[in-house]
Amino acid sequence: MEQQLHFITLATHDLDDARSFYQDGLGWSPALDVPDEVIFYQVAPGLLLGLFRADKFAEDLGLGTAPAPSGVTLSHNVGSREEVHDVVAAMARAGGVLLKEPQESAFGGIFHAAVRDPNKIVWEIAHNPGWHVLDDGTVSIS
Amino acid sequence: MEQQLHFITLATHDLDDARSFYQDGLGWSPALDVPDEVIFYQVAPGLLLGLFRADKFAEDLGLGTAPAPSGVTLSHNVGSREEVHDVVAAMARAGGVLLKEPQESAFGGIFHAAVRDPNKIVWEIAHNPGWHVLDDGTVSIS
Numbered sequence: 586m587e588q589q590l591h592f593i594t595l596a597t598h599d600l601d602d603a604r605s606f607y608q609d610g611l612g613w614s615p616a617l618d619v620p621d622e623v624i625f626y627q628v629a630p631g632l633l634l635g636l637f638r639a640d641k642f643a644e645d646l647g648l649g650t651a652p653a654p655s656g657v658t659l660s661h662n663v664g665s666r667e668e669v670h671d672v673v674a675a676m677a678r679a680g681g682v683l684l685k686e687p688q689e690s691a692f693g694g695i696f697h698a699a700v701r702d703p704n705k706i707v708w709e710i711a712h713n714p715g716w717h718v719l720d721d722g723t724v725s726i727s
Numbered sequence: 728m729e730q731q732l733h734f735i736t737l738a739t740h741d742l743d744d745a746r747s748f749y750q751d752g753l754g755w756s757p758a759l760d761v762p763d764e765v766i767f768y769q770v771a772p773g774l775l776l777g778l779f780r781a782d783k784f785a786e787d788l789g790l791g792t793a794p795a796p797s798g799v800t801l802s803h804n805v806g807s808r809e810e811v812h813d814v815v816a817a818m819a820r821a822g823g824v825l826l827k828e829p830q831e832s833a834f835g836g837i838f839h840a841a842v843r844d845p846n847k848i849v850w851e852i853a854h855n856p857g858w859h860v861l862d863d864g865t866v867s868i869s
Contacts, residue, residue, distance in 0.1 A: 630864025722772025
């Protein structure tokens with residue numbers, strides 16, 4: 586199996602809330618939007634984030650109930666501590682809920698915050714001085 | 728906020744099981760491995776998959792209990808239906824549990840299967856004829 590991810594799909598209860606947050610609030614553009622089913626946003630080279638209506642997500646996996654995302658965090662790195670504050674403020678204006686104020690992390694020497702989107706997807710916004718991406722896309726982390 | 732994901736982090740109960748599955752079983756290589764804390768695998772240009780010990784994951788977000796991932800699926804695309812079968816077989820040999828036999832999907836006209844890793848992380852293995860990645864990393868999906 587190649588060491589490669591192509592989609593991350595999250596159970597999403599309200600696609601209108603998702604559009605309002607990511608598109609109207611944060612200025613993102615969808616790669617594909619199938620109303621009442623799924624929205625895809627490209628979030629890295631060759632990688633889509635899929636917000637899949639929770640009941641269809643459950644049906645697809647044969648689950649009895651439609652879950653909200655749990656045990657998963659999406660992280661977005663920025664270049665400075667000030668940008669952590671700026672992005673967190675933009676997410677709050679867009680309808681996000683602050684879970685963790687910008688602060689030093691307990692692990693890894695980073696400065697970060699956590700924000701929940703309207704569908705309970707948790708984002709970490711972080712300034713991580715040990716994070717570097719080489720020209721070929723290889724990540725160096727220390 | 729840039730439309731960019733840098734890490735996806737999943738609550739992981741047993742890092743030894745994760746190493747056994749991804750490294751010994753599937754031949755992956757870690758970008759960083761901090762024993763008893765976290766393992767990172769690079770899974771796209773500029774993107775790491777972080778398997779973070781579940782109790783530390785919970786502590787980091789101020790959660791009372793350590794969750795298993797729920798409401799999230801990771802998808803891996805392959806070039807043919809035959810490869811779907813091959814990758815699913817490799818994951819089963821590595822210790823994965825088959826959740827959904829290779830079959831036509833209910834949505835999107837793809838051929839796919841679902842496999843749970845030893846830490847309950849759900850992977851979809853799919854052949855999706857509408858999936859294309861351009862040279863600059865832009866995904867085209869129909």
